[in-house]
Amino acid sequence: MRFVSFSSGSCGNCSLLLGLHSGIMIDAGVSIRRIKKELESLHLGYADISAILVTHDHGDHIRSLGSFCKRLAVPVWTTQVLNDALLRHPFTRDWIGPCKQNLTPGVWNPVTEDFDVQYFVVPHDATQCVGYAIRSGEELFVLMTDMGHTTPEALQWASLATTVVVExxxxxxxxxxxxxxxxxxxxxxxxxxxxxNDACAEAIAAFLHPGLKNLFLCHLSGNNNTPELAYASARAALMAAGVDPGTINLRVLKRGIASPLLVL
Ligand SMILES: [Zn+2]
Ligand SMILES: [Zn+2]
Incomplete structure (x- = not known):
């Protein structure tokens, strides 16, 4: 499994998870032109986006979703509640219809050849906001962002994950x-x-387990945070739990800047 974050934060959210035969884009808050360039710089292309997952209906996550639907016509998977909201949203209503796919709650949804997906609802001031558990072989990738506070279900998923992306x-x-x-x-x-950062550190202490390999911090505020503060807070949480921080790949996903292509 490989992962790249193209941008993370209120300036726009968009990332890509790649398996052997297929890829899932998570959120579409970055322009399609920029994503095309980013893909090319990684020797990838639109064909590597097999499906799109949407976390919620805020502009920094769906600003370009209409363009992706129009240009790529790939399936867009999210909850029925969010798909209904996307059918009404001015950014997406003209294009989402033929692409939208509803995830079934509580089961593994076979979204692409490589990836099965479950969702869990997190508290946020959108129509609805969901985190994702994405399974491929032995790997479990869990993403939870735009989350006012953690929930037992979110922590439970993270406690099983090999990679966690957390706000x-x-x-x-x-x-x-x-x-x-x-x-x-x-x-x-x-x-x-x-x-x-403090609530994130508490969450890390709660979900930390020996199988966790990668811990990526996302959706940092541009005004009320710095990458150094977020990193130090998470690192302190790992050390307080007795984990040698060198044994976990801890990384901050930057605002507006793509990460390297990370092997998970
Ligand atoms: Zn957001
Ligand atoms: Zn939001």
């Missing part, structure tokens, strides 16, 4: 001391917004 959105001191209006500070921090 580490903001540093509480930077958020409280920053110049966001109080209403926006509340929106971010009051349970249905985003996960702080």
């Amino acid at each position: 580490s959105n903001y540093d509480m001191d930077m958020l409280l001391g920053g110049d966001y209006p109080q209403e926006l500070k509340n929106r971010i921090s009051h349970g249905i917004g985003h996960l702080s």
Whole structure:
């Protein structure tokens, strides 16, 4: 299994998980032109996108979904609730119809030749927001982002995963001391917004298990966090749990910048 994050955060979210024969793009918050260039730089192309998964209906996750549907006509998998919302959303309503596929809850959905997918709902101020558990052979990739707080189900999935991508959105001191209006500070921090570095560290302590190989921090705020703070917080959580941080591939996924193609 290989993974590349093209961008992560409110500036746009889009990543690609590659198996031997197929690939799944997760969210489409980056322009299709940029994705084409990024794919070419990795000697990949549109043909490597076999399906698209959508986490929720916020612009930073679906801004370009209509373009991908129009250009690639690949299946777009998400929950029925989110597909219904995408049928009404101005970014997607003209193009989603022929592409949309509903995931069945509670079972492994065979989304591509290589990947089976289950979803779990996470708390966030969208129509609905879901995390994903994606299975291929012995590997289990779990992504949970835009999550006001963790849930037992999300932690349970992460505790089985070989790779976890988890939100580490903001540093509480930077958020409280920053110049966001109080209403926006509340929106971010009051349970249905985003996960702080501290809450992410607590989550790591809860889901950490010997089979975890890769831990990627995503959706960092540009105003209320730094990659260094998020990384240090997660590293401290690993060390506090008695894990040698050198044994887990800990990485921050950058805003607006592609990661290398990572072998998981
Ligand atoms: Zn987002
Ligand atoms: Zn969101």
